[in-house]
Amino acid sequence: xxxxxxxxxxxxxxxxxxxxxxxxxxxxxxxxxxxxxxxxxxxxxxxxxxxxxxxxxxxxxxxxxxxxxxxxxxxxxxxxxxxxxxxxxxxxxxxxxxxxxxxxxxxxxxxxxxxxxxxxxxxxxxxxxxxxxxxxxxxxxxxxxxxxxxxxxxxxxxxxxxxxxxxxxxxxxxxxxxxxxxxxxxxxxxxxxxxxxxxxxxxxxxxxxxxxxxxxxxxxxxxxxxxxxxxxxxxxxxxxxxxxxxxxxxxxxxxxxxxxxxxxxxxxxxxxxxxxxxxxxxxxxxxxxxxxxxxxxxxxxxxxxxxxxxxxxxxxxxxxxxxxxxxxxxxxxxxxxxxxxxxxxxxxxxxx
Numbered sequence: 001x002x003x004x005x006x007x008x009x010x011x012x013x014x015x016x017x018x019x020x021x022x023x024x025x026x027x028x029x030x031x032x033x034x035x036x037x038x039x040x041x042x043x044x045x046x047x048x049x050x051x052x053x054x055x056x057x058x059x060x061x062x063x064x065x066x067x068x069x070x071x072x073x074x075x076x077x078x079x080x081x082x083x084x085x086x087x088x089x090x091x092x093x094x095x096x097x098x099x100x101x102x103x104x105x106x107x108x109x110x111x112x113x114x115x116x117x118x119x120x121x122x123x124x125x126x127x128x129x130x131x132x133x134x135x136x137x138x139x140x141x142x143x144x145x146x147x148x149x150x151x152x153x154x155x156x157x158x159x160x161x162x163x164x165x166x167x168x169x170x171x172x173x174x175x176x177x178x179x180x181x182x183x184x185x186x187x188x189x190x191x192x193x194x195x196x197x198x199x200x201x202x203x204x205x206x207x208x209x210x211x212x213x214x215x216x217x218x219x220x221x222x223x224x225x226x227x228x229x230x231x232x233x234x235x236x237x238x239x240x241x242x243x244x245x246x247x248x249x250x251x252x253x254x255x256x257x258x259x260x261x262x263x264x265x266x267x268x269x270x271x272x273x274x275x276x277x278x279x280x281x282x283x284x285x286x287x288x289x290x291x292x293x294x295x296x297x298x299x300x301x302x303x304x305x306x307x308x309x310x311x312x313x314x315x316x317x318x319x320x321x322x323x324x325x326x327x328x329x330x331x332x333x334x335x336x337x338x339x340x341x342x343x344x345x346x347x348x349x350x351x352x
Contacts (some may be wrong), residue, residue, distance in 0.1 A: 002053060007046040014039050172209060179205060252310065253349065254278055258294050270295075293350055301348040309347060316342055 010027050015038045022031035166173055179202060257273040270291050274281045281287070304312075320339065 002049070004050070004052045005048045007048070009044050009046075011042045011044055012039065013042070027072065170211065172212070175205065176209075251305075252278070253307075254281065254314070256290065258291065299350050301350055304347045304349050312347070313342075 016035055016037045017038065018033050020031050020033055102110060115304065254274060261269045261271075261274070263269060271293075272287045272290050274287070281290075320335075320342075323335075
């Protein structure tokens with residue numbers, strides 16, 4: 001928009017100027033140069049007229065261009081966003097489809113491999129099942145054959161034993177047969193009084209037969225005991241012959257517990273608790289020496305041998321498992337804490 005501005009200012013300035021001054025002749029006339037300082041004030045009026053019509057027209061044209069550019073940029077951005085979205089969707093679909101296709105192919109390949117392995121394992125299991133059935137049939141046939149053989153042997157032994165017993169006590173069996181015939185004959189007879197006599201004689205005979213059987217069983221038991229003692233003696237002799245008569249020196253590990261008590265006057269009492277299966281360590285002198293070893297700084301603690309440590313852990317586990325755990329929560333927590341301490345702890349030893 002065109003506008004006009006008026007500006008009025010006064011400019012002051014001191015001006016030095018040399019002028020020629022002539023003076024009249026009094027005695028001698030003439031002229032001379034004189035420097036004169038003059039304070040000059042000059043009024044200045046400035047009228048400025050600014051014509052902004054070309055600029056306004058150019059601004060309007062630039063605004064229109066900017067609006068067109070903004071519209072183009074917005075349209076381009078919208079088209080780019082739509083294109084990016086479409087391309088992203090296409091890329092995502094391609095990646096997802098490719099991923100699932102790859103996974104599907106891998107799973108299909110693994111399923112095929114596993115199916116082949118399963119079929120092979122099934123065929124192997126069928127072969128093993130057939131082999132087991134064949135072994136079962138063979139074992140059943142062997143068992144029946146061996147059982148029939150041993151049954152025949154036992155039957156023969158029973159028959160032989162029966163024949164030997166019959167031969168050994170043939171007179172008794174003959175007497176029993178005669179008494180049975182006599183009993184039937186007496187029972188069928190009207191002579192009832194003879195039945196009582198026959199009962200007495202038959203009772204005596206039965207007691208004698210029972211005593212004979214008891215003696216035979218006692219004799220068999222004595223013979224078996226004798227055979228067992230003889231075999232045990234032979235085994236002990238064989239073991240003694242196989243043993244080596246030598247002495248081997250080795251380390252024995254004994255757990256020890258050192259505890260201190262403080263009494264009146266701050267007196268410290270120390271004592272050691274040891275298991276009683278080592279009698280030599282029950283002596284008070286040895287206990288005092290062990291206490292000095294615990295308190296001495298010159299004693300070096302060392303690790304236990306790995307083999308012995310493993311044996312101790314196996315023994316601890318067996319003893320730990322043999323202890324019955326109660327069902328209450330406190331006992332279960334105590335047992336778990338003991339087991340954790342045994343797992344995480346390391347055993348240190350000193351030589352004594």
